[in-house]
Amino acid sequence: MTSPGRVVYAGFATPRHSGGVHVMTEHVRMLRAAGHEAWLWLPVSGDAPAWMGTDLPVLTGATTDVGADDLLVLPEAPVVPGRDPAPGARKVVLNQNHFYTFAAGRPDPAGGAFPGWSPPPPVWAVSAESRDVLAAALPHLRVSLVPNAVDGSLFAPRPTDRAxxxxxxxxxxxxxxxxxxxxxxxxxxxxxxxxxxxxxxxxxxxxxxxxxxxxxxxxxxxxxxxxxxxxxxxxxxxxxxxxxxxxxxxxxxxxxxxxxxxxxxxxxxxxxxxxxxxxxxxxxxxxxxxxxxxxSPEVARTALLTAASAAFDGPGGRSVATHPAAWLDTLGPSFTAWA
Incomplete structure (x- = not known):
């Protein structure tokens, strides 16, 4: 079954292969293969890096329109508490590293619900450990597991005579x-x-x-x-x-x-x-x-489709979304050295 609207992933045009962006591109491919209208959203105009391939539909720009039936998927690191990238829109945080959850800011010590977005976003985690940590840290948000896929046709053993x-x-x-x-x-x-x-x-x-x-x-x-x-x-x-x-x-x-x-x-x-x-x-x-x-890709695809279906059941509205690249400077100069 197709989704009622688009699924838009806010990613980055890294010049070299990036594991985190790779996962996003694979999500887009899986969703499109299942009949969904899915896009990768990059913050600047121009061609996507060659490593991403030529089969990805790409949106570009610092902002983009999000419809009431759409789903916006955002990375965990540049999530700034209280700065909603798309007020009122249906959103998900794809959290690919629970250690980076508060990279751009801690929860409100006065008790405000992180991240302070409307509506509150569900969270997709990529491992059981990450799911459990995030569920403990963010008990007010719905956290589900969407495991990473491993391409067994690309990563396979070959004979060798040397250690x-x-x-x-x-x-x-x-x-x-x-x-x-x-x-x-x-x-x-x-x-x-x-x-x-x-x-x-x-x-x-x-x-x-x-x-x-x-x-x-x-x-x-x-x-x-x-x-x-x-x-x-x-x-x-x-x-x-x-x-x-x-x-x-x-x-x-x-x-x-x-x-x-x-x-x-x-x-x-x-x-x-x-x-x-x-x-x-x-x-x-x-x-x-x-x-x-x-x-396997089949296991990952099933979990992704289930999570996306649940996310579309949540409330959403029209909004002009700001790409999370706008908040990269909040991560500090040492973030990319260890990320």
Whole structure:
């Protein structure tokens, strides 16, 4: 069944692949495939970045008209308490990181209901941990789970004859450099291929994970941990930090959580998994089956359609919406260094 109006996602034209914006673009595609009129809304005019593809319908501009039958979906970080981006319109907060919920301002200490929008928005969370945290922090809002999708056709294992360890250093660059040094100094890693994924395209990430033996999770303040989920789908063994919101992913058959900021323990776990990689072949296959059972596009699509249907049942009115880019300066200069 199609929605009565449009679903408009307020996103950002990041020049390189962004996990958060990627999730929004996938939502738009899922909704359109199901017959909904869904759009990605970018704050400035011009072509969408190439990594987004050419099949996305895009609105541009600092403001856009929202109809009484429409649904506006907004990211969690630039939510400023008391500044309603579309007064009276039907709205949802797509919260992709509960740690960023109050990045642009704390709840009103006098007891005002965060975020102070009319009507109050439901919240979509991307992991069970995030859903539970947000439900505890925002008990006056309806919080539902819309799990992230993992593309099992893109992220899949390929045969390789060389041991490889891979990680993303972006959120922990200093620890990544330290880990690389302790691995390089160990005699057991003479033939080890270590890959740090920096500014890689989605296709490059998938190709690297396809022949990776151990993926090292260096997440920080995560709400889910999409790279970990994609590594599981690619048949990698996983070791490292769950980042909080990725706790559930580390219940996969071949994922081992390591205490925070213990690089030698992490090194030892990586080397142990490398030594047992051949015997752990069935575990690697089980990782892929485990994550696709929980995060296939079909599972994500069903949850998204259910959440959207519930959101359309709520009140809405006509409004001129302001893109949340207007409030990015409230996040402070250090936000994007860790986001």
């Amino acid at each position: 490889r360890v891979t990680w993303f250093p972006r959120k922990r660059p200093r620890e990544g450099a330290l880990l690389r040094a302790v691995l390089a100094a160990d005699d057991r890693t003479a033939d080890l291929d270590v890959v740090e994924l920096v500014d890689a395209t989605r296709a490059e990430v998938a190709a690297t994970l396809a022949t990776t033996t151990v993926f090292v999770a260096l997440g920080h303040s995560e709400s889910f941990g999409l790279p970990v989920a994609e590594a599981l789908a690619a048949g990698c063994l996983v070791a490292g930090y769950d980042g909080g919101g990725g706790h559930d992913l580390f219940t996969a058959p071949g994922a081992w959580a390591v205490p925070e900021q213990r690089p030698l323990l992490l090194r030892d776990r990586v080397l142990d998994l490398l030594a047992r990689a051949d015997s752990l072949g069935p575990v690697r296959a089980a990782n892929r089956a485990w994550v696709l059972e929980r995060h």
